[in-house]
Amino acid sequence: MNKVRESSVLYIAPLQEELDTAPLPPSSESFRDMPKAVCKQCKKSFPLQILTNHIKTCSDVVVVEDENQDEILYKAHDVESKKNNNEKGCCPVCQEEMPLDILEVHASECGERPLDDEINNTTELSCLDNEVNDTECSYMDNDWKTHPDPKMAADLYRKEIFRLHETGKPLLMCMDLRSGVEEQERQLINFYKQRHVEWACPVKCQLQGDATVGDGVTRHFFSTVLEKLKYGFSLNLGNTGVTCLFEREPDHLVPSSSQFLIESDLFLVAGRMLGHSFLHGGPCFAGLSRAFVHVLLQGSEDTATLQLEDCPDVDIRETIDLLSGHSPLNEDQSSKVLELCLSWDLPGPTEGNRRWLYERLLSHAVLGKRTRQIKQIRRGLKETFVWNLLNERKDVAFFPKESEDSCSPEMLLSHISWHRGDDEDDDDDDEYSPDIKERITGYLKQFIETDVCWDTKTQ
Template identity: 90%
Template sequence: MNKVRESSVLYIAPLQEELDTAPLPPSSESFRDMPKAVCKQCKKSFPLQILTNHIKTCSDVVVVEDENQDEINNTTELSCLDNEVNDTEFSYMDNDWKTHPDPKMAADLYRKEIFRLHETGKPLLMCMDLRSGVEEQERQLINFYKQRHVEWACPVKCQLQGDAAVGDGVTRHFFFTVLEKLKYGFSLNLGNTGVTCLFEGEPDHLVPSSSQFLIESDLFLVAGRMLGHSFLHGGPCFAGLSRAFVHVLLQGSEDTATLQLEDCPDVDIRETIDLLSGHSPLNEDQSSKVLELCLSWDLPGPTEGNRRWLYERLLSHAVLGKRTRQIKQIRRGLKETFVWNLLNERKDVAFFPKESEDSCTPEMLLSHISWHRGDDEDDDDDDDEYSPDIKERITGYLKQFIETDVCWDTKTQ
């Protein structure tokens, strides 16, 4: 005969006082190290464990059921699975940035609003080991921006391992390095190219590389995150992009983009397209080159009647048509870093300045100076007037002067 097990209830009876079963307040020490998020209605920070219950009781909150609501990023607020910007967040922003007459001030106001909405988020830690090689440092940067489910508008902390520097100068160094690599290329050998350049072409005519390897590796999504993250934290902007490319990137129509022949980074293709710009009849060799290019892009061959139209179609495809996926990835990265709303509303903000409009920064000068090193062989010279310690101190003073005391309002020439 089987015995039936009966469930039992265990009661805890305090000897001297009643047990406190009231919910812990949000300020309790028990929640100190737990991830938090800001309630979009009352603007107060709550641990994620009690945020759902708070939303149900917070006044004037409309609770929207979402099948994806269970997925919560431990370092961020609730986010959509596709990492797109949640438009409802911007409904709680101060809109002074939309109407301010000065574009630069509008951008600063926008930054402050974004930071206010994310000030309680978990800080992002950016580390770079200066004792490692250049390629390893670049790999650290790329891996940082390849992370998924990151709230890029949260506070950022930068550390240079192997260097005693601290403070804002370290942050500026990080973002200057990021933008410099993005613009001039990474030393990492990605796709058997030696130097990996995400952008190619002449100054003020730069466009994303057409490398399929870079596209498939989502490196233009990384580029968009780098651009937006640098802008949010007061870092340098990306100067020198093609105006036509910027126009389309910011959702302008390809038909209204003002293209220039210099926007085409491939010199051979540029020369072939340029054959159609004149009025002289094409010889057999020229006609053959143009026809070959037209057929490769599913366009009709050249005739006297379609010459100008064909010139514009070929140039548009060479500059914009081959970069549709790159545009989508960069745009997505800008949305993830919360700067897309600004770019969409304020077309006058110089997010992508021309080379001539790019401000000179301390990092630009510092990166072109060959600094004294304590392990130089010349340090053993008995006739040297200054000791290595004095040289090091002088170098430190000069760095500090360049970073803090020099006026950087002038433009590069």
């Protein structure tokens, strides 16, 4: 005869509060009636439940009595690390000497402190992450969203942003031409490392050591900023002769994978530079990898069109290229591919997964290793108020190809060695006086800045 089992219903009440999982201090009332033992190292009494963990760290703790409370505060000290951290290094931004164990942390924040109000005239942000908030968007003229010409749409967007921030305190950009190139670059990095800056406010540029004034000075600043971004800084950041934030050949540029540059937030600085230059009519950054631009503007990695030239590491590129053909791999080639696959947690090569593996390796080499750089650049673009435009108008050429980029007067002027009246090799019996030479030089500068057509597509 079959037995009938009675069923029961179990009700579980949901948790309505978060449980506190923090370890209890030794003086907690919960340990009052539990057995205790004295630690032979510090001579303190501890409950048996936590004595084991205490013994492991007892030699490395300093016990400090709090005068206002009965509980004991514990501070961990690693003695050995102090002995090994006597080596010092020099911060590449401020040139201050400090222990190596804190150098990277310091470098990530160096220059971010706001300058004196009389110097930078910065204002605190009125919205989270410096993005255009809902209130501000409601006052914007949205003609830029529907204008058929992308260039005109970008100009309309700039005008709207400037209109909303025209009453803000202007930002003052200074560069001392009497100092060396490294010092000038350090001034630029420190300016863009500042926190809580409203980048859409009016900007004033000054060249110390030069009497030049006007829009030409502003163009010189932003041309210098974009040139340093594209071709590298002379500052010795990360033990390199020239610090390049972007690497490889034109139209395939991608951010450097240097951990030092990432930890120093220099790609956040790069994003601010790109957005700030765009807002104030400066040059754009040309030559970035199309696949990188696609993902940067929130496109999917799966739909990015990757090219082998996008991989900046030559050795990795050659290894990945072994999978592009159809001929069987020899033992040495198979070993190289397998070693790379294992280092990136991918399966080894087979005849069936060869094409798939090629695409996965290339995607990781170009995009997977640059996730943090993408986030930092994107954050910098948001802080400079250009992200809204890039989201709404995908047709705006914010990152043009190298062939689409037009040469600017500032780019040419910065590569010309101009005559100086105090040159030692001047001939006393020269046909032209210094005043005439200076006047001719001025005419040439004016001609380059105002009369030459710089649109490469119409030349």
